[in-house]
Amino acid sequence: MLPQNKRPAGIDEYVNATSLAMALEALADGNGTPLAGGSDLWLQKDSGNDRIRPRLVNINRVAELHGISQVGQRIRIGALVSVSEILESALLKDAVPLLPATADRFASIQIRNAATIGGNIANASPAADMVLPLIALDAAVKISSWAGKEVDRKIPLTDFFTGPGMTRLERNELITAIEFETPAAGFHAVFCKSGPRPALEISLVAMCLAGTPQNGTLRNPRICFGAVGPTPIRCRSTEKLIDLRPIDDSLIAKALATMQSEISPIDDIRASKWYRAQVARTYLEQELMACRSL
Amino acid sequence: MPLTVTVSFSLNGTKVTSAVDVTESALDLLRRNFDLAGAKLACGEGECGACTVIVDGRSRNSCLMPAPDIDGRTVLTVEGLWTEQGIDPVQQAFIDEGAVQCGFCTPGMIMQARYLIDRNPNMSEEQIARGIEGNICRCTGYKKIIAAVAAASEGSTS
Ligand SMILES: Cc1cc2nc3c(=O)[nH]c(=O)nc-3n(C[C@H](O)[C@H](O)[C@H](O)COP(=O)(O)OP(=O)(O)OC[C@H]3O[C@@H](n4cnc5c(N)ncnc54)[C@H](O)[C@@H]3O)c2cc1C
Ligand code: FES
Ligand code: FES
Numbered sequence: 001m002l003p004q005n006k007r008p009a010g011i012d013e014y015v016n017a018t019s020l021a022m023a024l025e026a027l028a029d030g031n032g033t034p035l036a037g038g039s040d041l042w043l044q045k046d047s048g049n050d051r052i053r054p055r056l057v058n059i060n061r062v063a064e065l066h067g068i069s070q071v072g073q074r075i076r077i078g079a080l081v082s083v084s085e086i087l088e089s090a091l092l093k094d095a096v097p098l099l100p101a102t103a104d105r106f107a108s109i110q111i112r113n114a115a116t117i118g119g120n121i122a123n124a125s126p127a128a129d130m131v132l133p134l135i136a137l138d139a140a141v142k143i144s145s146w147a148g149k150e151v152d153r154k155i156p157l158t159d160f161f162t163g164p165g166m167t168r169l170e171r172n173e174l175i176t177a178i179e180f181e182t183p184a185a186g187f188h189a190v191f192c193k194s195g196p197r198p199a200l201e202i203s204l205v206a207m208c209l210a211g212t213p214q215n216g217t218l219r220n221p222r223i224c225f226g227a228v229g230p231t232p233i234r235c236r237s238t239e240k241l242i243d244l245r246p247i248d249d250s251l252i253a254k255a256l257a258t259m260q261s262e263i264s265p266i267d268d269i270r271a272s273k274w275y276r277a278q279v280a281r282t283y284l285e286q287e288l289m290a291c292r293s294l
Numbered sequence: 295m296p297l298t299v300t301v302s303f304s305l306n307g308t309k310v311t312s313a314v315d316v317t318e319s320a321l322d323l324l325r326r327n328f329d330l331a332g333a334k335l336a337c338g339e340g341e342c343g344a345c346t347v348i349v350d351g352r353s354r355n356s357c358l359m360p361a362p363d364i365d366g367r368t369v370l371t372v373e374g375l376w377t378e379q380g381i382d383p384v385q386q387a388f389i390d391e392g393a394v395q396c397g398f399c400t401p402g403m404i405m406q407a408r409y410l411i412d413r414n415p416n417m418s419e420e421q422i423a424r425g426i427e428g429n430i431c432r433c434t435g436y437k438k439i440i441a442a443v444a445a446a447s448e449g450s451t452s
Contacts, residue, residue: 014299014316014362035360042358043339045317056316060363084352108428110406111340113352114359200341200427 013055020064023057023174024146030171032057036080037114039107040123053171065118065176068092073182076142079118079175083130087112095182098133098189098210105129105193108200118175121160124167125202127227131157132208133191135234136222139180145173152176161231186212188294189222192283203227204271205279209287213294217244223284228263228276235262238284247292255288256281301365305330306374314361321345321356323364324371332372332401336430343429346402346409347371353409355428372401375408384408387446388439395433403429407443415451419444 015032017023026032032055035041044051059065065080068089075095077086086092087103106112106129120130121141139157144150157178160167169175183189189210195201203226211221221242223235238258245251265276296315303310305328312327324330324347336344338357345357348370375382384407387393394400403426410417410425417425422443423436431439 011297011316014297016362016365035363038360038363039340039355039358042319042360056362058360058363061366107340108343109409109425110343110346110353110355110428111358113354 011052011054011056014058015055016058016061018061020062020144020174020176021146021150023059023062024144024150024172026055026057027172027174028146031055032172034059034118034122034174036060036116036119037082039111039114040119040125051165059174070095070182074179075182076177076179077117078177080116083107083112083115083117083120084109086117086130096133096137096180098136098191098208099130102129102133102191102208105191111200117178121157121178122167122169122175124161124163124165124231126164126229126231127203127206128232129191129193129203129206129226131161131232132206132224132226133189133210134178134180135224135232136189136208136210137180137183138222139178141175142177142179143169143173144176145170154179158234163230183210184212186214188213188218188291190287190290192287194279194283202270205265205276205283207280207283207287209284209291211291213291214244216246216292218242218247218288218291219244223259225259225263225280228265228280230264233263235259237262242288247288252285252288256284259284299362299365301362303364303366304368306369306371314364316360316362318361319357320347320349320354320359320361320364320369323361324356324369330371330373333405334398334401336398341428341430342399342402343406343426344399344402346405346429348405348409353406370405372404375404382408383449384411384443384446387442387449391438391442391445393434393438393442399429399431399433403431403439407439407446410443411447411450415447417443417447422447 015026031053033053035058065078067078083103083106087100092099120128140154144152191208193206194204206226208224211218221239225233265273267273298313334344336342340355340358347356422440
């Protein structure tokens with residue numbers, strides 16, 4: 001049933017992992033591909049790219065990768081937590097409403113039921129929606145691999161992406177969770193996403209703006225954009241420019257100009273470079289203006 | 295030769311076992327190995343919902359669900375809605391409201407409606423519309439579908 005230009009993925013081994021150790025061992029030689037919800041992988045599998053390696057490692061039954069928990073101020077979201085579980089989580093609704101709000105703009109219910117947070121991050125699309133609020137929360141990616149025993153490391157999500165579909169994850173590594181501090185009282189954050197429908201739409205432009213409003217300023221701001229560059233983009237110069245400065249018209253004008261130099265939108269089948277740049281400007285302007293009255 | 299694995303799962307209340315090609319989708323498995331032609335292949339890309347089935351209580355696009363991952367799970371397709379009492383109230387509501395034209399989207403639409411009503415029997419029209427965002431219908435214009443889901447929810451609360 002495959003069109004002529006497609007070839008089926010050459011999988012010659014299948015491992016249905018039932019523990020983290022089993023999953024990591026199956027990935028240890030670099031010839032395995034983790035399978036989570038499959039909403040990206042099953043679309044890509046026949047496209048002839050080398051994304052699927054010879055050993056398919058199903059991680060869905062690894063209990064250690066499930067669940068949302070809080071220890072002290074630190075929140076941990078397991079790599080297999082679905083976008084639906086994020087949307088429905090009472091803990092998150094209370095502690096970080098930004099995450100359920102972003103999940104509500106993600107695809108359709110059927111896709112949200114399949115899509116995992118680990119898959120959204122590992123797939124490394126420049127338009128991955130859940131990544132933006134997590135960058136704004138200074139989240140860290142927890143990664144494990146196997147060298148006779150489990151070896152763990154942690155990378156800030158901001159530094160995780162190196163290009164479209166490319167990350168600092170090694171071929172033998174698995175994302176196990178994402179972690180961040182519960183934002184302090186007064187934390188303000190918004191997620192904006194463009195597209196003619198509310199959700200089932202690959203973002204043409206997405207933005208997350210966060211920080212703590214204080215007397216007409218925004219303290220410790222975070223400005224992240226999706227789909228306007230090869231990776232999700234954090235506008236550090238713009239953040240620095242506006243930090244603790246009164247958000248007046250002249251600051252907004254400077255912020256828009258600086259942001260423009262930090263993003264690099266392209267023309268593609270979904271939208272033009274010009275359109276993306278305009279939407280990015282509109283989102284930032286609108287949300288900075290909204291901060292004035294907070 | 296593609297690699298095959300054996301999966302055992304609950305299908306519409308019955309324990310079944312089948313060999314699947316590891317690169318197949320759950321939709322291929324249901325249609326080809328079990329002759330369940332309710333779930334449809336339309337886009338094959340997760341956009342249209344014609345292939346919607348309920349897996350472990352969650353609605354899923356079976357076209358994007360890897361067949362080997364079905365092992366150990368509980369799957370409900372439109373064929374499984376029938377009971378000794380007859381068809382499901384959601385199916386009856388689709389008939390009563392005239393929410394079916396060509397019928398291609400209908401099994402997926404009904405499974406998504408069943409899922410939505412089971413989670414929240416008191417949806418607003420807006421919530422119903424957003425709930426079926428992942429189901430495309432080229433015929434009806436959605437109005438009658440939304441009316442059918444609303445009628446079925448009402449029936450389920452009274
Ligand atoms: C119709 C449709 C609409 C969509 N809409 C959106 C949208 O609105 N916003 C959006 O951001 N995305 C969207 N997506 C993309 C996709 O659903 C998400 O990226 C999803 O989060 C992927 O998760 P998954 O569990 O399905 O990943 P999978 O498909 O299982 O895996 C994706 C990739 O990540 C790797 N991987 C998975 N888990 C791990 C792990 N724990 N460690 C290391 N590697 C891992 C896999 O090997 C694979 O390369 C959409 C997709 C479809 C088909
Ligand atoms: S056929 Fe599966 S979503 Fe269209
Ligand atoms: S009735 Fe024809 S597609 Fe919906």
